[in-house]
Every structure is written in structure tokens, then in C-alpha cells.
Amino acid sequence: MSRSTVRLTMAQALVRYLCNQFTEIDGARVPLFAGVFAIFGHGNVTCLSEALEAAQDELPTWRGQNEQSMALAAIGFAKAKRRRQLMVATSSIGPGATNMVTAAGLAHANRLPVLLLAGDAFANRRPDPVMQQVEHYGNPTVTVNDAFRAVTRYWDRITLPEQIIGSLPQAIAAMLDPADCGPAFLALCQDTQEVAYDYPEAFFEPTHWTIPRPRPDADRLAEAVALLKSARKPLIISGGGVRYSLAEETVAKLALDRGIPVVETIAGKGALTHDHPAHAGPIGILGSTSANALAAEADVVLAIGTRLMDFTTGSWTVFNHDARIIGINAARWDATKHRSLAVVGDARATVTELDAGLGDWKAPGGWTAKARELMGEWDALVDDYQKPTNAEVPTYAQVIARVHAAAKPEDPLITAAGGLPGELVKGWRVKAPNTFDCEFGFSCMGYEIAAGWGTAMARPGTTPIVMIGDGTYMMMNSDVYSSVLSGHKFILIVCDNGGYGVINRLQNAKGTPGFNNLIRDCRVVEPFPVDFVKHAESMGALARSCASLADLDEAMAWAQTTDRTTLITIRTDAFAWVPGDADWDVGVPEVSHRDTVKEARAAQVAIREKQRVGV
Numbered sequence: 001m002s003r004s005t006v007r008l009t010m011a012q013a014l015v016r017y018l019c020n021q022f023t024e025i026d027g028a029r030v031p032l033f034a035g036v037f038a039i040f041g042h043g044n045v046t047c048l049s050e051a052l053e054a055a056q057d058e059l060p061t062w063r064g065q066n067e068q069s070m071a072l073a074a075i076g077f078a079k080a081k082r083r084r085q086l087m088v089a090t091s092s093i094g095p096g097a098t099n100m101v102t103a104a105g106l107a108h109a110n111r112l113p114v115l116l117l118a119g120d121a122f123a124n125r126r127p128d129p130v131m132q133q134v135e136h137y138g139n140p141t142v143t144v145n146d147a148f149r150a151v152t153r154y155w156d157r158i159t160l161p162e163q164i165i166g167s168l169p170q171a172i173a174a175m176l177d178p179a180d181c182g183p184a185f186l187a188l189c190q191d192t193q194e195v196a197y198d199y200p201e202a203f204f205e206p207t208h209w210t211i212p213r214p215r216p217d218a219d220r221l222a223e224a225v226a227l228l229k230s231a232r233k234p235l236i237i238s239g240g241g242v243r244y245s246l247a248e249e250t251v252a253k254l255a256l257d258r259g260i261p262v263v264e265t266i267a268g269k270g271a272l273t274h275d276h277p278a279h280a281g282p283i284g285i286l287g288s289t290s291a292n293a294l295a296a297e298a299d300v301v302l303a304i305g306t307r308l309m310d311f312t313t314g315s316w317t318v319f320n321h322d323a324r325i326i327g328i329n330a331a332r333w334d335a336t337k338h339r340s341l342a343v344v345g346d347a348r349a350t351v352t353e354l355d356a357g358l359g360d361w362k363a364p365g366g367w368t369a370k371a372r373e374l375m376g377e378w379d380a381l382v383d384d385y386q387k388p389t390n391a392e393v394p395t396y397a398q399v400i401a402r403v404h405a406a407a408k409p410e411d412p413l414i415t416a417a418g419g420l421p422g423e424l425v426k427g428w429r430v431k432a433p434n435t436f437d438c439e440f441g442f443s444c445m446g447y448e449i450a451a452g453w454g455t456a457m458a459r460p461g462t463t464p465i466v467m468i469g470d471g472t473y474m475m476m477n478s479d480v481y482s483s484v485l486s487g488h489k490f491i492l493i494v495c496d497n498g499g500y501g502v503i504n505r506l507q508n509a510k511g512t513p514g515f516n517n518l519i520r521d522c523r524v525v526e527p528f529p530v531d532f533v534k535h536a537e538s539m540g541a542l543a544r545s546c547a548s549l550a551d552l553d554e555a556m557a558w559a560q561t562t563d564r565t566t567l568i569t570i571r572t573d574a575f576a577w578v579p580g581d582a583d584w585d586v587g588v589p590e591v592s593h594r595d596t597v598k599e600a601r602a603a604q605v606a607i608r609e610k611q612r613v614g615v
Contacts, residue, residue: 010161037070041092043119047193065478071103076451080458094132113175153182178330216345231300240267241305247348261371263291270436274429290374315585406556419502446476456488484540497574511597
């Protein structure tokens with residue numbers, strides 16, 4: 001029996017396959033892959049770019065300025081789409097590929113999908129070593145692309161053209177699996193990309209992908225229902241998985257109907273709006289006094305869609321040691337953490353079935369009332385720190401209040417590293433669901449501007465607001481130019497506190513005086529200030545510098561009217577922070593000549609004595 005085939009190069013077949021993958025968003029059929037971020041070089045320019053050029057009307061290609069940042073833009077896009085539509089990032093071999101390793105690490109830590117395609121050395125090895133090839137004397141099969149094995153959910157090297165027939169569906173399945181979601185990587189040998197092969201036409205038939213919703217085990221669910229019914233002080237922790245499962249309304253209904261306060265992780269912030277009656281604030285090291293006080297008393301903790309990282313758990317000091325945890329998660333690894341009763345399944349499906357099993361059970365009314373009282377006290381504390389003063393230099397909290405006042409409800413807020421994540425998680429009052437993106441799984445300096453570009457692509461009709469410090473701007477700013485070139489506007493707020501302010505804060509808090517963090521404490525001839533306005537304008541952006549909070553108000557109103565990416569910079573206090581009350585376990589020297597370090601060490605030992613024992 002004959003079969004119908006089409007003769008294509010491996011690169012052409014790969015691109016054709018990507019063009020024929022589809023998904024559904026809000027009832028509309030859309031391409032699964034919305035586009036490609038590309039920097040071409042040897043390894044992907046002669047074959048893969050030839051295939052992408054021919055398909056550019058179906059699969060648009062966007063030129064990046066740095067391989068890491070374009071991959072971060074792809075991740076920001078996927079996050080804004082809540083993992084339901086993806087982007088591709090492609091690089092040449094060598095440094096182009098290794099630049100994407102950091103982005104892969106971010107995607108892996110945050111359970112976010114991105115397809116990474118990097119050129120590789122020749123499969124036939126005839127011209128070895130090729131330019132940029134790193135040779136391993138004892139193993140000639142190893143290239144720098146093997147570095148991606150540690151930071152991807154799916155990894156493959158394509159050495160024969162027919163291998164993509166099996167590999168591409170597996171890569172997509174991994175990226176869309178809620179339990180295994182993360183980056184997929186394909187190393188494309190240069191000579192393999194050029195090879196023509198008779199591919200089955202069936203391989204290119206349009207494929208419609210959906211996100212699976214695995215149901216929980218009935219026995220485990222019954223155990224969870226019984227445990228929750230025994231609770232006098234139950235607490236819901238809403239993680240990023242709630243948002244990716246589209247479970248916000250389901251979790252909110254459970255909370256309201258059952259009288260269970262909801263606290264949020266960093267990734268989960270924004271599933272509920274700030275003024276939702278069940279909302280009790282962010283939990284943990286970047287969290288609120290309200291959420292942490294509730295966690296200290298809670299007897300049953302319903303952890304939904306969270307990996308329970310140390311910033312959520314206060315390095316496992318925020319919960320009382322007798323509290324029972326019910327872990328609802330699509331990933332077995334996350335559901336099982338810390339002696340949790342693991343209920344493995346999709347968040348929305350599992351919460352729906354859990355709610356159905358609770359009958360007429362509700363938490364005691366006094367517990368709900370206490371949560372609202374504590375949340376009111378937290379709001380008042382934040383108000384106090386955000387109100388203007390006569391200080392010459394404003395604080396992060398004051399700047400955030402002014403930016404928040406000017407932001408439209410639908411405008412996404414993006415941050416990732418430095419002092420702003422803590423201040424924004426505490427002080428940004430979410431106006432509309434799923435408008436807050438604080439990348440803290442990897443806390444990657446450089447994510448923010450790239451993600452602003454990707455988010456602007458993903459959410460037309462909104463204006464993303466990116467808030468960063470001067471240190472982050474200096475680390476990776478080139479996608480300001482990318483966004484101007486492509487016409488994807490965002491507003492960029494640069495809070496200039498003269499260096500790496502939050503790390504200086506941690507350094508000081510653990511007994512070491514300022515050293516190599518604030519620019520004034522570094523080996524410099526003179527701490528020359530950077531003119532961020534001129535720099536942004538040189539890349540085609542619009543920009544203003546603000547000398548006061550009143551100036552910031554005017555600049556934000558102006559920025560909402562501009563036609564391209566707009567930067568606003570303002571000097572910000574490096575030493576003023578909204579307080580937090582959760583502990584963090586970090587390494588502090590066991591011996592030191594400094595009394596301040598010795599004191600910090602003693603305090604750290606005391607923190608460790610409070611930790612909940614577990615794995």
C-alpha cells in the first residue's frame with residue numbers, strides 16, 4: 001500500500017509542522033505557535049531561516065537583540081496567555097545557544113512553556129571542529145547544547161531528518177502537560193537541517209491541541225474532604241497553578257461558600273482581585289502580616305497549584321508544626337511536598353469535586369471575620385507607607401501608589417528582581433484578574449523588559465507596565481529597542497536607587513557593611529549617574545525623568561497617551577521598605593571577626609529552630 005509523501009528539508013518540515021498546530025482560546029481556534037523570536041547565525045541562518053522566510057505570513061518571525069532576552073519575551077508571552085499559546089525562540093550554535101540557557105532555567109523553574117531551537121554541530125562530523133564548537137575530548141557527541149538538559153522538560157538532538165516525526169509531538173505534549181509543563185529544546189544539527197526527506201503528508205495534517213484536565217484519585221479526594229471537614233481554621237494558598245488552570249472563579253467560589261480565607265503566592269497573585277471578600281493578602285517573605293498571621297494559626301492548609309518555595313513558606317517557618325497540608329497539584333512532585341496529603345489533579349477539576357464532597361460544611365464564622373479584620377489592618381499599614389511625605393527622595397511604596405493610581409484596570413504589571421518584587425507583591429492592589437506578573441521562581445534580572453515586549457504582543461489593547469530598578473535596566477535593556485521596532489508599546493518605570501539596593505539590604509541585615517552592591521560602595525572612580533532618558537531615547541523610545549511624585553503623576557498621564565514604548569525614571573530611596581514579618585533561611589558565616597555578623601548568625605540559628613520538619 002502506497003503512502004502520500006512530500007519531499008522537504010528537515011528545517012522546512014519542522015516549520016510546516018509548527019504552522020499546522022492549533023489550539024483554542026476563548027472559543028476561537030488560533031495557532032498554537034504565535035510566532036518565532038530569532039537571531040540568525042551559522043547553525044540556523046542558511047536552512048531554518050530559509051524555511052521561516054517562506055512561512056512568515058503564517059508564522060511571523062521577530063528579530064531580537066539578545067538570545068536570552070528574546071527567549072524571555074517568548075516566556076512572557078506564554079505566561080500572559082496562561083500557557084495556552086506558545087512562542088518559539090531560535091539561535092545559532094555556540095554563544096547564541098548558551099545565551100538561552102538562563103531563559104530555559106526561568107521557564108523550567110516557573111513551569112512555563114517555550115520551544116527553543118538551537119543550531120548544533122555537524123552530525124557527520126566531517127568539518128569538526130566547526131566555529132564556536134566546544135570540544136569534549138572524551139565524548140565527541142557532547143556540545144554546548146547539552147547544557148540545556150538540566151533546564152528543560154524535553155530535550156532532543158536531531159541527527160536524522162525523520163527524527164522530528166516522533167520528537168515534535170513529544171515536545172509539544174510536554175509543554176502542554178500541566179504536570180510536566182516547561183521548556184522543550186531541540187538541537188538541530190547543521191547538516192541535518194539541509195537534508196531532504198520524503199515526509200508522510202499525514203505528519204502535516206492540522207492538529208488541535210487542548211490542555212488536559214486530569215481528575216484526582218477518588219480515595220485521595222475523599223481523604224481530603226474528610227480532613228478539610230475537620231478544620232476549624234482552614235486556609236487556602238492560591239498558587240500560579242490556579243491561574244494556569246483557569247480556576248480563579250472555582251477557587252473563589254469555594255472560599256466564599258465555605259468561609260475559607262485565601263492567601264496568595266507570588267505566582268498566584270492576581271487570581272483574585274485585591275478587594276475580593278475572601279482575599280487575605282500575599283503569604284510569606286514578601287507577604288502580608290494578615291496572611292502570615294493566618295498561616296500561623298491555620299490547622300488545615302489547602303495548597304492549590306503551588307510548589308511551596310521558601311518565599312511562600314518563610315523557609316517553612318510560617319505554619320504551625322501541627323498544621324496539615326492538602327496539596328492539590330497537577331504535578332505529583334509538588335503535591336507531595338512536606339508530608340502533604342497529595343491530591344494529584346487539575347486545580348479546577350479537583351477543587352470542583354472537592355467542593356461537591358463537602359456537603360453543607362462551612363468554616364466557623366469567627367475565622368472568616370478574623371481574616372477580614374487582619375486584612376483591614378494590613379491595608380492600613382500599606383496605606384501608611386504609601387502616603388507622600390516631605391522626604392527629598394520617594395520610597396518604592398510611594399512610587400508604586402502613584403503608578404497604581406494611573407494604571408488602567410486591564411494593564412498588566414510586570415516585575416521580577418531586585419527590591420520591586422517585594423514592594424509590589426505587598427503594595428500593588430490588583431484591579432482585574434490576571435494582570436500581575438512577578439517572575440520570582442527564578443527571580444531573573446532581565447526578564448522584565450523582555451516580558452513587557454512579549455506581553456504587549458500577547459495582550460493587544462492593553463499597555464503593560466514594567467517596573468524595574470536601575471540595576472536591572474543596566475543588565476538587559478535592548479528590548480526597549482525591539483518593542484519600538486515591532487510597535488509593541490509598554491510603559492517602563494525605572495526606580496533609580498543607585499545600584500543593587502535589595503541585595504545591599506540583605507548584606508547589611510546579615511552583618512556586612514555595604515560592599516559592591518550600591519555603586520557608591522564599588523571600586524569606581526566616581527559613581528557617575530546614568531542618563532536613562534537619553535539612553536532610552538537613543539533606542540527610539542519616549543522618556544521623561546521625574547524629580548518628584550507630582551512629576552510622576554504627570555509623566556504617567558502622558559505615558560498613557562504616547563504611541564510607543566515610554567520610559568519614566570525617578571530617583572528612589574535605597575533604604576526604605578514596607579516591613580515584612582516572615583523569616584528567611586540564608587547562609588550566614590559561622591565564624592567572623594565582626595560582631596554584627598555574629599549577631600546575625602545567632603538570629604539565623606533561631607530561625608532554623610522554628611522550621612517545620614519535613615522534606
